[in-house]
Structure formats: structure tokens, C-alpha cells
Amino acid sequence: MAAIEAQTLDMSAILMQAYSLGDLIKDSAETADYLYWKKRKEEDPQVQELLKLFQKKKDLFEECQRFGHFHPDYHSALEQARSIQEQLDSLETVRRFKEAEQRLDELLFSVSETIARSVSDTIKVPSNDPLASGGGCSSGSCSSGGSCSGNCG
Helix, strand or coil: HHHHHHHHHHHHHHHHHHHHHHHHHHHHHHHHHHHHHHHHHHHHHHHHHHHHHHHHHHHHHHHHHHHHCCCCCCCHHHHHHHHHHHHHHCCCHHHHHHHHHHHHHHHHHHHEEEEEEHHHHCCCCCCCCCCCHHCCCHCCCCHHHHCCCCCCC
């Protein structure tokens, strides 16, 4: 019975530390910056108007995409959606929001990686980086049978 009690105590201690770590992340400059720019983006009328327009163009493209490249409006619909996306990306509030989001993502990845590496070098670490999931040490591909460059060293 004592072993189960010790495991429960260890798990509760781990959870308490995890909650403390979560509070530190919530109180970080990266989170504050992210939340600030998220609010600014949501309150920006130009962003909201372009988002509505983008959704319409995206819906049109998805309708065309059902038939593929042979749909007569496929390329036009794709270009229209890309054009609106470029307009959105050129706005300061959207650009700054994406930058803040990237910094927060990097912080979360760094924390996840630190925790995982403290347990084992072969544990997979989740990442939003599409290049990291294609192989490489941070994706844990050497231990998981995936493609590996052999440089995990």
C-alpha cells in the first residue's frame, strides 16, 4: 500500500510543479505580448473586414477545388484568396500578432523540449514547425524508426 501512496504523492507533486510552470508561462512577456496583439487584431476593423472577405474567397476556392485544376475558376479563386491573405499579412496588427504567436510557440517548444530531454534524449517533442516533423532530432525520428540523418548525436 505504501508504494501506491508514494506514487500518488509523486504524481501530485509533479502536477503542482506543472501548474506552477503553467502560471510562469501565463505571466511571461511572451504571453502578454501575444494576448495584446491578439486583442488588437480582433478589434481592428480593417482586419475583420479582410477576414470576412478572405473567408468568402476561401469558400469559393474550396468549391472550385472539389473539381481540381480543371474547374474554370480554379486559378482565379486561388489568386483571389492569396491576394486577400497577402493584404492581411501586410497589416501591422496581423504581422505583430503572428510574430508574438511565434515567440510564444518557441517558448512552449523550449519548455517541452527541456522537460522531455530531462527524461530521455529519445522522447518526441511536439512542434508546430512543419520542417521539424519531417525528420531531425527534435521530432524523435531516430528512436521512432522514421527517417533520420544520423546526426542526433
